[in-house]
Amino acid sequence: MEHRHGNRLHNSIQRRFLHNITAAHSKIPTTALQVIEGITPLHIKVQMESILVRVGRLRIDCNWEGSSFSYQDFQQPNPPLIIHPANFDSEDEVSIVSDPHPPAEAIYTNGSHLEGETGCAFCVIKNNVQVHQWTVKLSPHNTAFQAETLALKEATNWDNSKGISTSIWSESESAFRAISSFKSSNPLIQETQQALLQNPSIQLNWIKAHVGFFR
DSSP: OHHHHHHHHHHHHHHHHHHHHHOOOTTSOHHHHHHHHTOOOHHHHHHHHHHIIIIIISOOOEEETTEEEOGGGSOOOOOOOOOOTTTOOHHHHEEOSOOSSOOSSEEEEEEEEETTEEEEEEEEEETTEEEEEEEEEEOTTSOHHHHHHHHHHHHHHHHHHHTOOOOEEESOHHHHHHHTOTTOOOHHHHHHHHHHHTOTTOOEEEOSOSTTTOO
16 A cells, blocks of 8 residues: 555656646646656656665665566675876876877777677787687676776786787777776776786777778
């Protein structure tokens, strides 16, 4: 009873705003207005936020409408890394100014989340010939940002494993800005920063798009 009463209360609150937005007739059901405007019902939004807090912040497993949510399945924030600026010069290692003429030897990375599929990859180019490729398919729950960052981390690790300093190119400006920050609590960003610390000569470069840079 309390659950149904709460749903009615949320719908009555949301209904006023839906009528103001749509200027619809007063007899049109709230659910119809929600569908027309593509607005999530307020009681569902409340449940979503509650799950986010319990799983993401309190690290408590929970169930809702037959679905299980385990905090271990979600990325948890870490304390920011303590990196001395002298050991990681973001201005020298990370460039967000697009260069229209990348070198003949470079590593290109990419990550995407399209039509429910997520994946990332990097390829190594030498004298305009692809000599190595790495790809991985991720969970549909992973974001494009996570995919782009993972590709950058793996490309950096590959560079380190070969003992070389090939420049790395990506179109993800958001990932570059996160990597440049000492305040990031994102574990994947921190792992990328630590990989870069192993080889200060590696340079990350931003390009607007990969199209036309390598054929």
